[in-house]
Amino acid sequence: MIFGVDEAGRGPLAGPVVAGAVWLGDSAIAGLADSKKLSARRRSALEERIKADAHWAVGVVEAGEIDRINIFAATMLAMTRAVAGLVAQLGDPALVLIDGNKTPQGRVAEWRWAARAIVGGDATEAAISAASIIAKEHRDRIMRDLASRYPAYGWDRNAGYGTAEHLAALQTHGVTEHHRRSFAPVAQAVLL
Numbered sequence: 001m002i003f004g005v006d007e008a009g010r011g012p013l014a015g016p017v018v019a020g021a022v023w024l025g026d027s028a029i030a031g032l033a034d035s036k037k038l039s040a041r042r043r044s045a046l047e048e049r050i051k052a053d054a055h056w057a058v059g060v061v062e063a064g065e066i067d068r069i070n071i072f073a074a075t076m077l078a079m080t081r082a083v084a085g086l087v088a089q090l091g092d093p094a095l096v097l098i099d100g101n102k103t104p105q106g107r108v109a110e111w112r113w114a115a116r117a118i119v120g121g122d123a124t125e126a127a128i129s130a131a132s133i134i135a136k137e138h139r140d141r142i143m144r145d146l147a148s149r150y151p152a153y154g155w156d157r158n159a160g161y162g163t164a165e166h167l168a169a170l171q172t173h174g175v176t177e178h179h180r181r182s183f184a185p186v187a188q189a190v191l192l
Helices: 040-053 063-069 071-090 126-149 164-173 184-191
Strands: 002-008 017-023 055-061 095-099 115-118
Touching (some): 002 071, 017 071, 017 126, 055 071, 055 126, 063 071, 095 126, 164 184
Parallel strands (some): 095 115
Antiparallel strands (some): 017 055
């Protein structure tokens, strides 16, 4: 078994970082690609296919934990949680392919699987593409849910990124428990 892993949400000022892990098995899902290059409608349709035809799991690290350990460590931890979730369903993989240039190996104590980082892997490896879609769709749902409770920040539109709307809302409405206080624009808003 070869798992694919990717994350969503490293750069936003608010919300969690989410990793997806996918084992496609014999599934041949047409149209898989880097989630950022797909329309929202196409990504949603592909997520449904992945969830129906493959095995998947997500790992989530919330803003407070990101602030405690930093965004890089949080990303590695989210990946570890996603793979552990998939291992709980299927057992240990032979290899984990990870989008990017680093793996959690040697960085997260719980990581115990052979892994290879592939720069641009979300565009070249189907399992990583599927994981990218799972992670982005899961995170986007979280941000839409948070937007219903905190409408002033526009998280349903900006997914927590530092858009002009979001930065203006930080100045007007302050910082929420879902903001990453270790990120500079949020830290500056705390001081106001």
